[in-house]
Amino acid sequence: MTYTISQVAKLMNLPVSTLRYYDNQGLLPFITRKDSGVRLFHDSDISMLQLIECLKKTGMPIKEIRIFTEWVKEGDLSLEKRYQMFLERKIAVLKQIEELNDSLSVINHKCNYYKKAVEAGTENIHKSLVNNQEV
Numbered sequence: 001m002t003y004t005i006s007q008v009a010k011l012m013n014l015p016v017s018t019l020r021y022y023d024n025q026g027l028l029p030f031i032t033r034k035d036s037g038v039r040l041f042h043d044s045d046i047s048m049l050q051l052i053e054c055l056k057k058t059g060m061p062i063k064e065i066r067i068f069t070e071w072v073k074e075g076d077l078s079l080e081k082r083y084q085m086f087l088e089r090k091i092a093v094l095k096q097i098e099e100l101n102d103s104l105s106v107i108n109h110k111c112n113y114y115k116k117a118v119e120a121g122t123e124n125i126h127k128s129l130v131n132n133q134e135v
Contacts, residue, residue, distance in 0.1 A: 003041040012049055019049075026066050027052055029073050048072075058093050 009016045022028050023039065028048060032040045048069070055065050068085060071078035117123045 001043060003046070005039050005041065008041045008046065008049070011046065012053070014049075014053075022049070022052060025062055027062070027069050029069055055089065058089055059096070060089065 003011070005016055005019050008014075009019055012019075019028075019039075023031055028041075028045055030042070030048070031045055032042070034040060052065055055068070056062075064085075068082065071081050071085075113126065116125060
């Protein structure tokens with residue numbers, strides 16, 4: 001099945017300008033065009049877009065995503081490179097999750113702190129529990 005850029009934008013919840021940018025940056029190497037120059041997206045292009053969005057969410061720069069798409073064009077010759085890239089992404093994402101969990105712990109602590117202070121009408125409730133003043 002083929003899709004227009006507008007259909008893909010709606011489907012992916014992305015601006016048309018983002019799709020054009022991705023194409024211009026070489027991130028969508030298999031897009032075909034009509035004689036008039038209109039981009040035609042296929043299901044495989046949608047899959048690639050989903051992968052691009054996933055990689056972006058992990059913090060991968062466009063430059064590195066471009067390298068990945070170049071490896072995809074190489075086919076089986078680049079399987080090991082792509083595999084290693086995803087192993088590295090996995091490590092980076094696990095680290096991000098750990099950092100976010102640490103942040104969530106602090107936020108949960110502060111939620112409890114301020115909930116008790118609000119219920120008591122004062123932060124002084126915590127001062128009697130701890131010599132160090134919290135902020």
